[in-house]
Amino acid sequence: MIYNYYELRVGRERDAQKALAAQVYTGGGAGVLGVFAPLLGYASNEALVLTDERATSDAVLRSGAAAAEWRRMSPTLRPHQGARPEPGGIYVHNWFTIDAEALDEFVQLSGAAWADFEAKFEAKIYGLFSVEPQVGETASGARRLLLMTRYSSLGEWQKSRDPTTEAMQIFARRRELTQMSLARACVLVPPPGPDA
Secondary structure, three states, X not given: OOEEEEEEEOOXXXXXXXXXXXXXXXXXXXXXXXXXXXXXXXXXXXXXXXXXXXXOHHHHHOOOOEXXXXXXXXXXXXXXXXXOOXXXXXXXXXEXXXXXXXXXXXXXXXXXXXXXXXXXXXXXXXXXXXXXXXXHHHHHOEEEEEEXXXXXXXXXXXXXXXXXXXXXXXXXXXXXXXXXXXXXXXXXXXXXXXOO
16 A cells, blocks of 8 residues: 655644644545644644545645645555554654665564564554655665654653663664654644534
């Protein structure tokens, strides 16, 4: 299955992300998996949208928001088909640029660490996506991945940085394969209820 990830610019109104979410969820149907509003590291007028191949780009772009970026992605170990982001908590969207030849090892290391990580912390990996390479990335020997993780809170995210855990020791090897990473926090905007 192919996934699409949009970084959109919305208005400066306080409820701009909520209004966008109502339009996108309604217009995109079951293929819209999540609309996210910024928490840390994003501009206040950004919104993020995750869809699968059942939703068309028109469902997102007709919302009136300006598309800053749009990426096609394939799932690696997660998400499993039909999985949707769970409400509540925070989501950290962590972008990795890695050495292209290290893709399989990076994915394997990630999966090897997840059981310990999820057992020790109030966290759940939603998905690790391989981003369709762009020309510049291919030429430079780089690949991009997006890791989406749900934490119960920002405090839990900080707690999970504990370097003594088995997971973090595996992640240390993964770090050696990484050219750059950028983690930013957001919240899932729920679909509008029946009274919306």
